[in-house]
Amino acid sequence: MGKKTGKQTYQIANPPMIISTGTVAGPFEGLGPLAQDFDEILTDARNEQSSFEKAERSILIKACRLALDHASFSSTEVDLFLAGDLLNQTISSNFSAISLGIPFIGLYGACSTAALGLGLGTLILDGGFAGSVLTATSSHNSAAERQYRYPTEYGGQRRSYQQWTVTGAGAALLGYTGEGPRVTAVTFGKVMDLGSTDPLNMGAAMAPAAADTIVRHFQDTGWDPNSFDLIVTGDLGKVGLDLCRQELSEQGITLGDNFNDCGVMIYDLSKQDVHAGGSGCAASALVTYGPLYRRLKRKEIHRLLLIGTGALHSPTSYMQGENIPCIAHAVRIEV
């Protein structure tokens, strides 16, 4: 068929549309600069649930329902549900799939899940294996903190390069009915290990993977940075974004003002005490499916490159002294 161009990129012959999206943000994210572009903002981080894990699940379901409602779709009309999250064995997604009742494929791409789901969903649709795909992801600050780091009430000083896990969930409905921006190319990344061992410095760990996928996408497609109105990485944070820019310029790719990072955009770094910015699956999902989706629909941006970035370590692997392997997937969205 020849849909694959270059080494890692797929050009989509029949590009599906992002028909609708659903976003639910945590209370702290609701204080950030993008608050007006989220569908719902929680007033309570527990969302009236007895645990943070249940809270994360409830907002993931909510985001999916919002996406379906916005397109006037019922869950029975959707062929596949692709979702993933950060909690062990991706319980937020697995349990959400019970209540949605859509055939489910669980994903794990850490914080790259939004881009991974969009990319995979697009391939499945372009291959003709489904008519509509719902893809979603979530993260919860307190649930992630207690799994990866310390208890919520533990009093420790955060590092200047540390990032803040975003509480929220984002869902997108892909298909061929209605209107919406289209996913026209997908680049799946390779897992990279550049020797980072500090699980608190995720931006630095993930930057080389992001740079590699960006270079690969440009080489495979022949497009360049000026082809895009906006190029956003998932959750590199301030430190990672600078490192990624540096890595790219060493390879002869200069990125201008149209290069940013969802983790940097979601918070007001000068007012909100998040150090290097946001992280977590919900960072790129909220920013892409919230403000960026709306800007695409209003045709303020025409060509967007999203590079979802994920650190694929586990608490066990870094405790045993292993490096942090990272990945990045790129998705090109056009109107």
Place this chain on the structure above:
Amino acid sequence: MGKKKLTPAQRKYQEKAKKAEPKPLYLRNALFAFLSGGLVCVIGQGLTDFYSRIMNLPPEEAGDPAVATVILIGALLTGFGVFDNIAKYAGAGLAVPVTGFANSVVSSALEFREEGLLYGISAKMFTLAGSVITFGVVTAFIIGLIYAIFL
């Protein structure tokens, strides 16, 4: 850790990453830790004086209830969700004294409440403080042994 062999590409990148790290505010952190740690000590001394003078405990025994009271304060502040907000600025000033110990135990106990009394609270309560207790007991044993043999 840190002894693992890195490839030349990994080493080169790690050097760049190190340079990109924003530097912590050493002076500010040290000053805050000095002041807050000192304040904890002043409170501890005040409590010791209170127990010995007002409660009429012998001075050498007044330290124990004073320590227990500081632990209680640390635990209560954690429970009310204030401790982490203060510790953000105080750093080692609150972490090194017994307040840090109280916080690590209570925050863990709170965090794992949902997993039940037995496997949650009781088992996970000492996940952070466990190593402090282990090393404390081992050190006390060794010092005790030296004390018993040589003195």
